[in-house]
Amino acid sequence: MSRASPTIHAAACSVWDVxxxxxxxxxxxxxxxxDAHAAYLAAARPIYDGLKRCVGQLAGVxxxxxxxxxxxxxxxxxxxxxxxxxxxxxxxxxxxPVPSGARPHHDELRRLLGLLGTVYxxxxxxxxLIDPASAELNDAVAALFACHGGLLAAAEPRAGLSPVDFxxxxxxxxxxxxxxxxx
Numbered sequence: 001m002s003r004a005s006p007t008i009h010a011a012a013c014s015v016w017d018v019x020x021x022x023x024x025x026x027x028x029x030x031x032x033x034x035d036a037h038a039a040y041l042a043a044a045r046p047i048y049d050g051l052k053r054c055v056g057q058l059a060g061v062x063x064x065x066x067x068x069x070x071x072x073x074x075x076x077x078x079x080x081x082x083x084x085x086x087x088x089x090x091x092x093x094x095x096x097p098v099p100s101g102a103r104p105h106h107d108e109l110r111r112l113l114g115l116l117g118t119v120y121x122x123x124x125x126x127x128x129l130i131d132p133a134s135a136e137l138n139d140a141v142a143a144l145f146a147c148h149g150g151l152l153a154a155a156e157p158r159a160g161l162s163p164v165d166f167x168x169x170x171x172x173x174x175x176x177x178x179x180x181x182x183x
Contacts, residue, residue: 014041030158034103036099041081041104041159043096047109048154048161049058054116055147057082061123062140082120105154113148 024038032038061078064070069077090113098106122140131137151163 001040032159033064034099034101037102039159040096040099040102041156043092044102044109045075045160046114047089048093048151049091050085050092051109051112051147052163054082054085054089054120055144055151057085058116058123059117059144059179062119062137065123065126066137075123086113086117086120090104098132105156108150108154111178112154115147115150119147146179169183 024035024042027036027118028038032041057078060084061075067076093106093110093113119140122136123134148163155162
């Protein structure tokens with residue numbers, strides 16, 4: 001597991017907790033009529049949020065490597081954190097029941113997880129990615145764009161699965177004594 005740092009997301013951060021507005025009970029109150037679907041969406045929320053974080057981290061590492069703005073040691077720290085998060089996402093994505101009506105949604109989340117794993121493995125092998133003419137670089141960028149598109153397609157904003165969520169801060173903002181900024 002990655003070590004927590006004030007600026008690198010720790011894989012074991014409390015972001016794995018389901019926010020109060022996305023619990024099965026809260027989703028039922030919002031109109032989700034089938035308890036199994038509400039329970040699925042509540043379990044899927046941390047997966048969706050984790051995918052968003054990994055897209056952002058991997059895209060940031062890629063950009064900084066391209067501009068030579070990130071030293072190798074720092075890149076390795078961020079990549080270890082992303083690796084730990086991807087492992088946790090893999091385990092958690094298999095740990096809850098998926099109702100038949102939610103199977104396509106769950107399959108999309110699993111597909112995105114696989115794509116992010118591919119991007120991660122490419123970033124670990126950075127030599128080819130530093131060359132702007134590299135096919136590996138083009139593939140990594142295309143995979144990140146595909147992940148972003150998949151997140152948009154899998155969004156369910158009423159359940160909190162949204163590409164942008166101003167109600168939840170990342171772990172660097174949840175330090176003792178600091179409150180998240182209200183939206």
